[in-house]
Amino acid sequence: MAKINEVAEAAGVSISTVSYALSGKRPVAPETRKRIEAAVHELGYSPNAGARMLAGSRTHIFALTEPLRRDTHAPTHMSFVLATAVAARRNDYDVLLLTDEQASAGMARVAASGLVDAILVLDVAPDDERVALARSISTPSIFIGVPDDHEGLVCVDLDFHAAATLAVDRVADAGHRSIGLIGQPQVAYEKSNFPPRVRTAFERRAAERGLLHDFRVSGDRMASVEVTRAATASLLDAGATALLVHATDDVHHAVLAEIADRGLSIPRDLSIVSVAASFDTTTLPLQIDVIPLVPASSCDLAVDLAVLSLTPERPEPGLHLLPPVYYDNRSVAAPAGSRPA
Amino acid sequence: MAKINEVAEAAGVSISTVSYALSGKRPVAPETRKRIEAAVHELGYSPNAGARMLAGSRTHIFALTEPLRRDTHAPTHMSFVLATAVAARRNDYDVLLLTDEQASAGMARVAASGLVDAILVLDVAPDDERVALARSISTPSIFIGVPDDHEGLVCVDLDFHAAATLAVDRVADAGHRSIGLIGQPQVAYEKSNFPPRVRTAFERRAAERGLLHDFRVSGDRMASVEVTRAATASLLDAGATALLVHATDDVHHAVLAEIADRGLSIPRDLSIVSVAASFDTTTLPLQIDVIPLVPASSCDLAVDLAVLSLTPERPEPGLHLLPPVYYDNRSVAAPAGSRPA
């Protein structure tokens, strides 16, 4: 816990020169800088966080609020938290965790005490109470997810609408006339912000393209496998020749298991596309087409915007949607009936 | 972002009186205090975090380091993080997250910069590199988990040894002579600190009681169900009349499914005890005896020790093990053969 004056003394320069040498906010003679860096290294100097916060205008801390609803999918959530932390560190920022009821109360608290420079909002609900909070404080907030009322907010997310539309187009272009969507568990359509966006876009686009289409929720936790397999079976029985899946890895496994049990071959008998999966789909027993939701992409952008919001050229409020990317793994082909025998 | 001098002015007192009124470190006339509290409320005053850190000797922040190995069970991990955050807040502390490579590098950094008052170490590996780090810094560190070399460290954990011993004793006392343990996935016995402790205690106690005993790992992620059911089947085929399970909820489900498929009734045909489960076992399809690992208990204690380590009466280094508690749900009875027909 050496202090800056010790470094200055050791390097034979003034305190301010040490400060400037470290921040780079003022040119320092190469030779002087060398001596300073040496001293810093010798003494294991690291600027006192409190002093830096007080004197400077930056705390170098971002808050991350996550209410953690009971139905939150832990692995997915962890990916986002991890991606955020990594992106933050790349920008010399640490992450302060606000969970549970502190997700809201803590937000007000850290804003009022100036503990953090910006707030990253995770696990966004359609009617998120943090929306109002974000508007009432001066600390910049970046939402990772899109609440219903996002007027004036900075929101980052995958363009779920475009992703679902793209998926529908791909199977429609391949010639399919009847498609199904296996979505998230029921509760996600009430408590979370993005599942409805996929579903809505799916239905709208399918209708536009004149396709027969149907939607099924998947199972959650306990009944996961059975419910999902039943949903898959019912879509297939209804005549769907292509399936879009917007769900967790468990659900993907269950869907593929049902397909395998029926002796169906992909893409010969059935086409399939994974939409907005945030896990590594290459670990599935079968390689399938995917329009991934990459946590790192969303979080990198969110952190960039957070950093930007501390500069004069603040990011413009509104939706910052990441364009979907389609990875072709040959799981989509023309439906069986339409091909020459 | 009102400041303390504004509050002082509004209340018609000096700055120091405001400070003391808020910290309670000096008696303040009830009437004066009332005026101050009113002013604080009016202005929405919250002490500046940076100033508090610099002037006071406390940052009111704990670091939480979590390397997040690839095999980390996300739901379990999340429980611990959440429990830690909640316990910290109860003590007026916020939690700074150090993940990934920052789990180690960040530890050194936050210690050197005085950003945190103490460090909570999660996800402890047998040969954890953070052990050496903890010894090299002056910031108090509390390990939640026990590394192989824990000389001089403060470690908190469930007494896994006692828990496994207790479980063995219960089934042995009930008359069982052949028991099995379904443990964690293989990798956990190499990368994590507690699975071996359960296994070792199980084997030692079973031997002491003269029981036939056998151990099986459970499946991880992908192959979870199949591997676990096979393990269960093999233990039953080998003649085990009682099963101890030390694993995640998925594994519990698989074990119970295998048992159900065999038409076995608990506890008539088979006794079963869940050891150190950190999830809510009452959500299982069947109520079974359990010696739970309660994240909140470990984390509460860890935070208490962290707080204590900032006072003159620092906690003594060593293992702070929580005694196991046995919850009887009638899933253990005398083995079938030993009862009158």
Next chain:
DNA sequence: TTGAAAGCGGTACCAG
């Protein structure tokens, strides 16, 4: 029971 003022350890302005 209360006030005045000296730091805490940096940052960044003003000089030189």
Next chain:
DNA sequence: CTGGTACCGCTTTCAA
């Protein structure tokens, strides 16, 4: 290119 120094906002002696 470098130094001196006035703050940043709060805690905590020291005095009254």
